[in-house]
Amino acid sequence: MSNTPAAEAVRAASAAAPHLASASPTTRAGWLRAVADALEAERAVLVETADAETSLGPVRLNGELTRTTFQLRLFADEVCAGAFLDARIDRPDPQWPTGPRPDLRRYRAALGPVLVFAASNFPFAFSVAGGDTASAWAAGCPVVVKAHPGHPRLSRRTAAVARQALADAGAPEGMFSLVEGEEAGVEALRHPALAAAAFTGSQRGGLALARIAAEREQPIPFYGELGSVNPVVVSPAAARARGQEIAEGYVGSLTQGAGQFCTNPGLLFVPSSAAGLVEEIAARLREVPGAPMLGAWIASGYADSARRLAELPGVRTVLGPRDGSGTDEGNAPAPRLLAADLAAFTAAGEAACEECFGPLGLVVTYDDLAALASVVPALPGQLTASLHAEPSEAAGLGSLAEALASRCGRLLWNQWPTGVSVTHAMQHGGPFPATTAPATTSVGTAAVERFLRPVAYQSCPQDLLPPPLRDDNPWGVPQRVSG
Amino acid sequence: MSNTPAAEAVRAASAAAPHLASASPTTRAGWLRAVADALEAERAVLVETADAETSLGPVRLNGELTRTTFQLRLFADEVCAGAFLDARIDRPDPQWPTGPRPDLRRYRAALGPVLVFAASNFPFAFSVAGGDTASAWAAGCPVVVKAHPGHPRLSRRTAAVARQALADAGAPEGMFSLVEGEEAGVEALRHPALAAAAFTGSQRGGLALARIAAEREQPIPFYGELGSVNPVVVSPAAARARGQEIAEGYVGSLTQGAGQFCTNPGLLFVPSSAAGLVEEIAARLREVPGAPMLGAWIASGYADSARRLAELPGVRTVLGPRDGSGTDEGNAPAPRLLAADLAAFTAAGEAACEECFGPLGLVVTYDDLAALASVVPALPGQLTASLHAEPSEAAGLGSLAEALASRCGRLLWNQWPTGVSVTHAMQHGGPFPATTAPATTSVGTAAVERFLRPVAYQSCPQDLLPPPLRDDNPWGVPQRVSG
Numbered sequence: 025m026s027n028t029p030a031a032e033a034v035r036a037a038s039a040a041a042p043h044l045a046s047a048s049p050t051t052r053a054g055w056l057r058a059v060a061d062a063l064e065a066e067r068a069v070l071v072e073t074a075d076a077e078t079s080l081g082p083v084r085l086n087g088e089l090t091r092t093t094f095q096l097r098l099f100a101d102e103v104c105a106g107a108f109l110d111a112r113i114d115r116p117d118p119q120w121p122t123g124p125r126p127d128l129r130r131y132r133a134a135l136g137p138v139l140v141f142a143a144s145n146f147p148f149a150f151s152v153a154g155g156d157t158a159s160a161w162a163a164g165c166p167v168v169v170k171a172h173p174g175h176p177r178l179s180r181r182t183a184a185v186a187r188q189a190l191a192d193a194g195a196p197e198g199m200f201s202l203v204e205g206e207e208a209g210v211e212a213l214r215h216p217a218l219a220a221a222a223f224t225g226s227q228r229g230g231l232a233l234a235r236i237a238a239e240r241e242q243p244i245p246f247y248g249e250l251g252s253v254n255p256v257v258v259s260p261a262a263a264r265a266r267g268q269e270i271a272e273g274y275v276g277s278l279t280q281g282a283g284q285f286c287t288n289p290g291l292l293f294v295p296s297s298a299a300g301l302v303e304e305i306a307a308r309l310r311e312v313p314g315a316p317m318l319g320a321w322i323a324s325g326y327a328d329s330a331r332r333l334a335e336l337p338g339v340r341t342v343l344g345p346r347d348g349s350g351t352d353e354g355n356a357p358a359p360r361l362l363a364a365d366l367a368a369f370t371a372a373g374e375a376a377c378e379e380c381f382g383p384l385g386l387v388v389t390y391d392d393l394a395a396l397a398s399v400v401p402a403l404p405g406q407l408t409a410s411l412h413a414e415p416s417e418a419a420g421l422g423s424l425a426e427a428l429a430s431r432c433g434r435l436l437w438n439q440w441p442t443g444v445s446v447t448h449a450m451q452h453g454g455p456f457p458a459t460t461a462p463a464t465t466s467v468g469t470a471a472v473e474r475f476l477r478p479v480a481y482q483s484c485p486q487d488l489l490p491p492p493l494r495d496d497n498p499w500g501v502p503q504r505v506s507g
Numbered sequence: 508m509s510n511t512p513a514a515e516a517v518r519a520a521s522a523a524a525p526h527l528a529s530a531s532p533t534t535r536a537g538w539l540r541a542v543a544d545a546l547e548a549e550r551a552v553l554v555e556t557a558d559a560e561t562s563l564g565p566v567r568l569n570g571e572l573t574r575t576t577f578q579l580r581l582f583a584d585e586v587c588a589g590a591f592l593d594a595r596i597d598r599p600d601p602q603w604p605t606g607p608r609p610d611l612r613r614y615r616a617a618l619g620p621v622l623v624f625a626a627s628n629f630p631f632a633f634s635v636a637g638g639d640t641a642s643a644w645a646a647g648c649p650v651v652v653k654a655h656p657g658h659p660r661l662s663r664r665t666a667a668v669a670r671q672a673l674a675d676a677g678a679p680e681g682m683f684s685l686v687e688g689e690e691a692g693v694e695a696l697r698h699p700a701l702a703a704a705a706f707t708g709s710q711r712g713g714l715a716l717a718r719i720a721a722e723r724e725q726p727i728p729f730y731g732e733l734g735s736v737n738p739v740v741v742s743p744a745a746a747r748a749r750g751q752e753i754a755e756g757y758v759g760s761l762t763q764g765a766g767q768f769c770t771n772p773g774l775l776f777v778p779s780s781a782a783g784l785v786e787e788i789a790a791r792l793r794e795v796p797g798a799p800m801l802g803a804w805i806a807s808g809y810a811d812s813a814r815r816l817a818e819l820p821g822v823r824t825v826l827g828p829r830d831g832s833g834t835d836e837g838n839a840p841a842p843r844l845l846a847a848d849l850a851a852f853t854a855a856g857e858a859a860c861e862e863c864f865g866p867l868g869l870v871v872t873y874d875d876l877a878a879l880a881s882v883v884p885a886l887p888g889q890l891t892a893s894l895h896a897e898p899s900e901a902a903g904l905g906s907l908a909e910a911l912a913s914r915c916g917r918l919l920w921n922q923w924p925t926g927v928s929v930t931h932a933m934q935h936g937g938p939f940p941a942t943t944a945p946a947t948t949s950v951g952t953a954a955v956e957r958f959l960r961p962v963a964y965q966s967c968p969q970d971l972l973p974p975p976l977r978d979d980n981p982w983g984v985p986q987r988v989s990g
C-alpha cells in the first residue's frame with residue numbers, strides 16, 4: 025500500500041465518506057458555512073497572496089472571494105432544502121397493474137471521494153474551496169483537491185484555512201485534503217477508492233485525464249469543463265441600430281481579466297454589411313493596453329494559438345501585436361483581432377474554433393442570417409452562445425436561436441457571456457468538447473447532482489432506511505410519495 | 508454519405524429530433540399511448556410469436572406485454588406531469604450578492620437520436636418498444652432500435668405495429684426505426700448524429716460497445732446495464748426461524764424464467780451453522796425440471812460459466828448436471844447448486860462473482876456477520892443486494908445494510924430481487940460493472956433522465972424561450988421560481 029500524499033489523501037477521504045454521507049443537513053451545512061466564514065476572516069491575506077501569484081488585481085480577486093464564500097453558503101442552503109436528494113417513496117400497492125407493488129424508496133446517495141483539479145484562472149472560485157469542492161461537499165462527498173501550480177502559495181493557504189475551519193467545526197478528518205503536482209493528481213485519479221473527478225482547464229489536459237478515468241479498472245465519472253470560443257451573433261438590424269454599444273460591450277467582455285475566461289467571446293459573427301462595426305471594435309481594442317496574464321505558460325500558449333488562427337487561409341489580421349514585429353509580447357499581450365468571411369471560416373473547420381485563451385477575437389462576416397444559420401450545426405459544442413438582435417426581430421429568429429441552443433449550454437440575448445452568475449437556473453456546461461459531461465453543470469446549485477447516485481430500498485424496516493427515506497423524515501426533505 | 512439501413516435510420520431520427528423535442532406533452536404522450544394501444548390490440552399474435560422464438564411461455568409473455576404497455580402509459584403520464592424537465596426560473600435580482608443577477612431559465616432539453624440495443628431475455632419489456640425506447644420517447648428523443656437476434660420475427664412485428672401506430676397518430680417519420688445485425692448496430696453507434704445509446708445485456712458485449720461510444724470523435728453517453736450476481740444474505744436468526752420459507756423463496760427466484768434475469772440471485776450467503784438450509788435448497792432445486800433457455804447460445808454460455816465457477820478452488824458441487832456426466836444438458840439445463848466457504852470465496856476474488864446467466868446458485872457459508880460484512884466492500888458493483896433477517900435484528904444490521912447499499916442500486920429486505928416493479932421510486936442500476944452509468948436507472952420513471960441535457964437561457968425574450976420556460980407556461984409544467 026502506497027504511502028504517498030495522494031494515496032493518503034484518498035484513503036483519508038474514503039474513511040471520512042460514510043460520516044459525511046450520513047451527516048445531517050444542519051451539520052453538513054454548518055461545515056460549509058464554517059469554511060466560508062474562515063475564508064472571509066482571512067480575506068486580506070488571501071487576496072494579497074492571490075494577487076502576487078496571478079496578477080488579477082485586488083478588485084477582481086475580492087469579488088471572486090465573495091463569489092466563493094457566497095457559493096459555499098448557497099450550497100449550504102441547498103443541503104438544508106434537500107430537494108437534490110430527489111427522495112421518492114412508493115407505498116405498497118396490491119393493485120399495481122404489473123403485479124403487487126412493494127414498498128419502494130429511492131434517493132440520491134453521496135458518491136464517495138471526489139478529486140477536484142483546480143483551475144488557474146479562478147484562484148478562488150474554481151480552485152481549492154471553489155464550486156466543485158463546495159458542490160461535492162454539499163452532496164456529502166469528501167474532497168481531495170489537486171492544486172493548480174499557477175498559485176501554489178494561495179492553494180496552501182486556502183487549504184490550511186479550510187482544514188482548520190473544518191476541524192474546529194468537528195468535521196471528519198479526511199473531508200478535505202490538498203495534493204500538489206501532476207503526478208499526485210494522476211495517482212489520486214487512479215486510486216481505487218476514488219469515486220469521481222471534476223476538472224476545469226484546457227481541452228488537452230482534460231481529455232488526457234478523462235481517458236485515465238475511463239481506463240481505470242473501475243471507470244469513474246469525469247466532469248471536465250474544457251472551455252470553448254462562445255460564438256456571438258450580431259444581427260444586421262442590431263449592427264445598424266447600436267454598433268457602438270455592441271463594440272463597447274464586446275471589447276469589454278473580450279478583454280476582461282486579460283481574456284482568461286472559459287466564457288470569453290472569441291468568435292463574433294457580424295453582417296458583412298457592417299464593416300464599420302469591425303473597425304469600431306478594432307479602434308476600441310487598440311485603446312486597451314496589454315494586461316499581465318496568469319503566467320508565462322499561459323502567455324506562451326496564447327501566442328501559439330493566436331499564431332495558428334492568424335495563419336489559417338482566408339484569415340486576415342485586423343489588429344496584430346503592438347510591437348509590429350509579429351512576435352509575442354511577453355506576459356502582457358495587448359488584444360488582437362482577426363477577421364474572415366463565412367466561407368473561409370467554414371473551410372477552416374474546427375481549426376477556426378480553437379479556443380485561444382486570452383484577449384483575441386475572430387470576427388466572421390456573413391451575408392445573411394440564413395447562411396449563418398446553416399453553419400451553426402457544425403460548430404463544436406460550446407459553453408455559451410449569444411445573440412445580439414433587436415426586440416422586433418425576436419419572433420423571426422426562432423430557428424437560429426434553436427440551432428445555437430442545440431450547440432451550447434447557455435444561450436444569451438443581448439448580453440455577454442463572461443460573468444457567470446451563481447444561481448439555481450445557471451447552466452455552465454455544454455456539448456462535447458466544451459465539456460466531457462454535457463448533462464451536468466459546474467456552476468449553480470445543480471452542480472451538486474454530479475456527485476450523487478440513486479439507491480432504492482425495497483420493503484426495508486425504518487431502522488435501516490437512510491434519514492431522507494424514513495416516514496418520520498428527520499431531515500425534513502421533500503419526499504415525492506407514490507408519484 | 509452512406510445509404511445503409513443504419514445510416515438511414517439515424518438520419519431519419521436526426522431529422523425528426525426537433526419535432527419530437529418541441530411536441531407538446533399532450534401530443535408526445537398521445538404517441539406513447541397510441542403505441543401501447545396498438546400493442547394491446549395485437550396481443551395474441553405478439554405473444555404467440557414471442558413464445559415461438561423465446562420459449563418463455565404465454566403466462567410470462569402476457570405479463571411482460573402488460574408491463575410493456577403499462578410502461579408506455581406510465582411514461583406518457585410522466586410527460587404530462589413534466590417534473591423531469593426540471594424547469595427553473597431565476598428572475599433578475601439587482602441585489603444578488605455576486606453582482607446583478609440576470610433573468611436565467613434552465614430546463615432539460617431532449618438529447619437527440621437514441622440507439623437502443625434490445626435484450627434477449629425480455630422480448631417485450633427490454634426490447635423494441637420496451638423501457639429504454641419508452642423513456643427516450645418520453646424525453647422527446649427519436650429511437651433507433653437494434654433488434655436482438657434471439658427474436659427477429661417478434662422484433663419486426665413489434666416494430667411494424669409501433670410504426671403504424673405512430674404514423675396513424677401523426678408522429679414524425681423517423682421517430683422510430685428498427686435495424687438488424689451486429690454490424691448495423693455498431694454503424695448506428697458510430698453515426699455522428701447519434702446522441703446516446705442504451706444497452707441491456709452481457710458484460711462483454713456492453714463493455715465493447717461502451718468503448719466504441721467513448722472513442723467516437725464526439726463521445727456520447729452509453730447507458731449499459733450489464734447484469735450482476737445479486738448477493739443475498741441470510742442472517743443466522745432468519746436461517747433458524749424460517750429456513751424452509753427462505754429455501755422456497757430462493758429456489759423460486761433462482762429458477763424463474765430459467766434463471767435468465769439480470770436480477771437473478773446467483774450468490775447466497777448463509778451462516779455455516781445452517782447446513783440444513785443448504786440441503787433444503789438442494790432438495791427443492793432437485794425437484795425443478797430443466798426449462799428451455801432462450802436459445803442455444805445462451806445455454807452454451809451458461810454451461811461455460813457454470814463450469815468455470817465449479818472449477819474454482821474450494822468450490823464444491825452440491826447439485827450438478829442431472830445426467831451425471833458433468834457435461835451440459837442441451838438447451839434446458841436443470842438447476843445447479845455450488846457451495847464454498849467465505850475464505851475460498853474471498854480467495855477466488857472476482858472470478859467467484861462472475862454472472863452465470865441461468866439457474867445456478869453459489870452458496871457461500873460464513874461464520875459470523877462481522878466476517879461477512881468485511882468482504883462486502885470488495886464485491887463488484889451489483890444491481891441488487893438482499894438481506895433476509897428477523898425484524899428484531901434490524902437495528903443491529905445497520906452497518907451491513909449500509910455496506911450492501913454502497914455496492915448496489917437496490918437493497919431488499921426479506922424479498923427476492925427478481926420481478927423489478929415499474930414505479931417512480933424504482934432504481935435498476937448500480938456501481939460498475941453492474942452498469943456503465945451508476946447515476947442512472949433503466950427501469951422506473953427516472954429512466955427518462957438519461958436522455959436529457961440542461962440548457963439555460965439568459966435574458967431571452969419570451970418568443971425565443973422553449974415552452975417550459977415561458978411565463979405563460981403553456982405546457983403547465985412545474986417551474987421552480989427563484990430557488
